[in-house]
Amino acid sequence: MPIIKDHKTDGLPFSDSPKLKARNVNVFYGEKQAIYDVSLDIGANEVIALIGPSGCGKSTFLRCLNRMNDTIEICRVDGQILLDDDDIYGSKVDVVPLRARVGMVFQKPNPFPKSIFDNVAYGPRIHGLVEHRDELHEIVENSLKRAGLWNEVKDRLHAPGTGLSGGQQQRLCIARTIAVDPEVILMDEPCSALDPIATAKIEELIDELRENYTIAIVTHSMQQAARVSQRTAYFHMGQLIEVNPTDLVFTTPQHSLTEAYITGRFG
Amino acid sequence: MTDQQLTTRAKVERSMTRRRRAEMRFRAYGVMSIAFGLLCLVVLFSNILGQGLSTFRQTVLEVNLHIDGDALGISRQSSEAEISAADYETLLKNFMREKAGATSRDDRRLAGTLVSVGAPWQIRDAVLANTDVIGDHLRLEIIMDDDVDQWYKHDRDIGQPGRLKDNQIKWLESWIADGSLHTRFNTTFFVNGDSREPELAGIRGAIAGSLLTMLVTFLLSFPIGVAAAIYLEEFAPRNRMTEIVEININNLAAVPSITFGLLGLAIFIGLFGVARSTPLVGGLVLTLMTLPTIIISGRAAIKAVPPSIREAALGLGASRMQMVFHHVLPLALPGMLTGTIIGMAQALGETAPLLMVGMIAFVVDVPNFISDPATVLPVQIFLWSDSPERAFTERTSGAIIVLLAFLIVMNTAAVWLRRRLERRW
Known part of the structure; x- marks a missing residue:
């Protein structure tokens, strides 16, 4: 049962120029319901932060957006999620091209145990984005540049990606994601395993990426949400409590639960 | 307050001896089981190696055999089939009797059984490989019977006759003395298939x-x-x-x-x-x-x-x-x-x-x-x-x-x- 009966999300869950639209999404793990009736828009070229205490369903919701939840057998998703008005849970949708359009960066840096070059080149290769080696080189170089990693690795592109530091590995994973040229990037606590300096670099990068991509980021750090996002969505026990412009959420939260969370009374 | 601390410490100290002993015991069990395992391994290997290593040596008699074309009924121009069919067994038996100097009926039989039943084929193969030896002499290391092989490798050192008769041992000793009877690497064991004769059996x-x-x-x-x-x-x-x-x-x-x-x-x-x-x-x-x-x-x-x-x-x-x-x-x-x-x-x-x-x-x-x-x-x-x-x-x-x-x-x-x-x- 949801903790608040018949809750309607406070604030502004909808956007004028939505890239992704979630409508009445319910997620179940077997018998247990993890998400209750969430409706949310993610606007084009915006960074939206999903915050909330552990187990509130923010990661689960994020993973619905590129159907990564499909890998969990007992997981069932109800409701509609539209990417540019196409239902991504439609019966004819293949998850492979969907995930090429909606990329994902994970909590723990997870480069393949291959060279830096092959890590970034993998996506373009499997999707057949390039015809010649030169093109591939170009994509790899551009992706690494956009991820702010090029200068650090340009001399050792054929060294294993796993030999990089944690922060570099995470930027490599971001480069790998943008090499496929997705429209949306989902980030699941991308900085939780990184030190403050590496975190600062990634946050800077997110800010730059906003020009070209739509980004949804799950984070445990309220400072991070405040720094990188334009809108913030607060999840609580599987319900979407409030969505508002970030500065509003952190100064004058609308809902008492949001206020309790950002003032540190739980979480 | 101090009393309390002391008693706690004393309790810990007291339990330490017991814990240390338990740990020592556990380690000793571990060492013992490893030692037992190693012992079994050593016994297994020494047993198998002790019994089996001698397999890789084979007793042979070095001979200089006269391939008498007339007696065998073949010449250098004979066909392969004719050469194959010739009676090398008799040739070898006669040679062995002569070499042993056997005269009595018993001795002649004993001299003939010293070599392997496969020895005539050895001669045949050598002749087939080089027909020029017909009418000439052929140097060959003849495989000995398994009784001779076992006697030479095992019984001789401890002065036992094995399954051999006194006369046979006398001849063999004289051949050992002149160096014609010796052991060599047992190639037979690796190039032959199975056989009823141990000296010819291979893997x-x-x-x-x-x-x-x-x-x-x-x-x-x-x-x-x-x-x-x-x-x-x-x-x-x-x-x-x-x-x-x-x-x-x-x-x-x-x-x-x-x-x-x-x-x-x-x-x-x-x-x-x-x-x-x-x-x-x-x-x-x-x-x-x-x-x-x-x-x-x-x-x-x-x-x-x-x-x-x-x-x-x-x-x-x-x-x-x-x-x-x-x-x-x-x-x-x-x-x-x-x-x-x-x-x-x-x-x-x-x-x-x-x-x-x-x-x-x-x-x-x-x-x-x-x-x-x-x-x-x-x-x-x-x-x-x-x-x-x-x-x-x-x-x-x-x-x-x-x-x-x-x-x-x-x-x-x-x-x-x-x-x-x-x-x-």
């Missing part, structure tokens, strides 16, 4: 049979096992059916191997009519036996691949198959190979199921193909261990040494492969 047939059987086993069990492991681990839906399959595979690994032999007999030979006693049917049976090992170790290797790698691949839009073949399989392969080699090593040492499909037959010829009748090393060992001749006991241990050498090489290869292919992340 080449069994090795060829083992290799062919292993080939069949590997070619079938590796692809099937790996495919099954991948399917069960990555693609199969988690339902009752899969669960039943999994439980059965795990149980199959514990089924007594002779059961697989019965199954092979009923299905492969009885139902499908595959020829018995062949590496093909043996390999099929061993495939059944090896599959559970390969599947279980393969699944463990696949499970050990971190889920983050799978997520990374899927998140980039790789299909399930691309994820498996580009990322999971390369990382799991070393573990799979190790499991396979260990399974193959098991199969190489397996005897019981092969008895059921007729690989226990006495096969003299070396098999060339998987459909030729053959036996395998462990079955050869089993066959020889049943023979009454002392020389076969020696050969049993000799063959065990060869089998152990193969197993050690295979296991070392498994370890080496694992180290070599393992990738860290």
Whole structure:
């Protein structure tokens, strides 16, 4: 049962120029319901932060957006999620091209145990984005540049990606994601395993990426949400409590639960 | 307050002696079990090596034989068939009688039995290889009878006659003195197939049979096992059916191997009519036996691949198959190979199921193909261990040494492969 009966999300869950639209999404793990009736828009070229205490369903919701939840057998998703008005849970949708359009960066840096070059080149290769080696080189170089990693690795592109530091590995994973040229990037606590300096670099990068991509980021750090996002969505026990412009959420939260969370009374 | 602290400390101190002693005891048990294991190993190896190493030496008599073309009824121009058919046995017997200086009827018989019954063929082969020796002299190391071989290698040192008569020993001693009787490396053991005569029996047939059987086993069990492991681990839906399959595979690994032999007999030979006693049917049976090992170790290797790698691949839009073949399989392969080699090593040492499909037959010829009748090393060992001749006991241990050498090489290869292919992340 949801903790608040018949809750309607406070604030502004909808956007004028939505890239992704979630409508009445319910997620179940077997018998247990993890998400209750969430409706949310993610606007084009915006960074939206999903915050909330552990187990509130923010990661689960994020993973619905590129159907990564499909890998969990007992997981069932109800409701509609539209990417540019196409239902991504439609019966004819293949998850492979969907995930090429909606990329994902994970909590723990997870480069393949291959060279830096092959890590970034993998996506373009499997999707057949390039015809010649030169093109591939170009994509790899551009992706690494956009991820702010090029200068650090340009001399050792054929060294294993796993030999990089944690922060570099995470930027490599971001480069790998943008090499496929997705429209949306989902980030699941991308900085939780990184030190403050590496975190600062990634946050800077997110800010730059906003020009070209739509980004949804799950984070445990309220400072991070405040720094990188334009809108913030607060999840609580599987319900979407409030969505508002970030500065509003952190100064004058609308809902008492949001206020309790950002003032540190739980979480 | 101070009192309380002191008593707590005292209590801890008191319990420490007990804990230390328990720890010492536990360590001592560990050392003892390791020592016991090592002792068993030493006993096993010293026993087998002590009995078997002499197999690799063979007693031979160096002779300078006059190939009397007239007596044999052949000349240098004779055809191959004629040369093959000539009576070398009499030639050799006469030569031995002369060399021994035997005159009495008994002595003449005794002199003739000193050499192996295979010795005349040795002469024939040498003559066939070089017909120029007809009418001339042929230098040859003649294989001696197994009684002579055993006496020379074992009984002579302790002054025992073995199965030889006094006169025979007298002649042999004189030949040892002039250097014509000596031992050499036992090539016969490695180039011959099985034989009723221990001095002529070799393991080449069994090795060829083992290799062919292993080939069949590997070619079938590796692809099937790996495919099954991948399917069960990555693609199969988690339902009752899969669960039943999994439980059965795990149980199959514990089924007594002779059961697989019965199954092979009923299905492969009885139902499908595959020829018995062949590496093909043996390999099929061993495939059944090896599959559970390969599947279980393969699944463990696949499970050990971190889920983050799978997520990374899927998140980039790789299909399930691309994820498996580009990322999971390369990382799991070393573990799979190790499991396979260990399974193959098991199969190489397996005897019981092969008895059921007729690989226990006495096969003299070396098999060339998987459909030729053959036996395998462990079955050869089993066959020889049943023979009454002392020389076969020696050969049993000799063959065990060869089998152990193969197993050690295979296991070392498994370890080496694992180290070599393992990738860290």
